[in-house]
Amino acid sequence: IKNEIIKEICSEVPNAFWDRNSFEIELPYEEGFSEKDIPTKAKPVQLNKETLEYCRKEIKQFLDKKLIRPSKSPWSCAAFYVQNASEIERGEPRMVINYKPLNKVLK
Template identity: 40%
Template sequence: IPTKYFKKTKQKLSTANSENLRVNFKVTDVHICNEGICIKQSFILVTDLDIGIILGQPFLEIIKPFKVKTEGITTKIFQQKILCTFNENPITKDINLLKTFSLFKEHYVNLIKVKENHLYFTKQEISNKKLEHQLQIKEKIDSLKNNIINNFCSDLPDVFWHKKRHMVSLPYEKDFIKQNILTKTKPIQMTYKLTKHYKKEIQELLIRPSKSPLSYATIYKNSGTPKFVINYKPLD
């Protein structure tokens, strides 16, 4: 590979026994082609490695799901079957390890999808519950409002839903005359002490005509037992 394609990198690489390899450069935009299909990858350049090229975990992540067979790794890309053959005859133990790894990864991918679906439906259920709760609150508010209007405020004269609903004006009947209202007078018996007290106040002008619209006439009955007679007619 010409050195003009080398790029500095800080990536690290180690062997299976955790020994660090010397890594200084990497090559990007490398295409791995097989059966007319090319897969873009980047490679780390290692100076102390006997094998020419190793396709590791990043390559397997791109081609999964895949199957491990005796002749190599098979997968489908764009509905086309591709076989990546092994450089050396595989050991049975290594093939079984790759099979286990493939099944393990597939299981966890499916498990993640199941969890994602469960989370999605849980969010939908929570959203629906919130909406249902909001509708119930609105129904309760409307019910309370109607109850106040119909059962509490309907008998009040100044209810703001039906202003002046209970306001009426006189007279109730045709040919109504105020003087025809039947009134009664109520005599109030006065004691000697109270009679003496009123006479004194009248003489001293302590009791005089009132200009109040709520005033009414009072008649002093001197024959027999002294009594005050109050005419309530103006108050009616």
């Protein structure tokens, strides 16, 4: 019963047992990294109307659950959706974020 209650709470409020203030980290940048090297532009990926609507709904859910928050960060990485066999079976596309620009400046 205990595990079922925890599973139910975590599915509705995923960060219920997570204190964000105690999980701050510092990223190890490549030597010689400067602010001008921040990847600030990501090529937009075109989405069809149905996928765009799904994206808006998913982002709203993430915001409501406080998994993400609005940001004015200059960092930018492209996001897109995939429809592989597992996503087709699940009936929902999966968001993928291309972190290659970020990985280039990290050790």
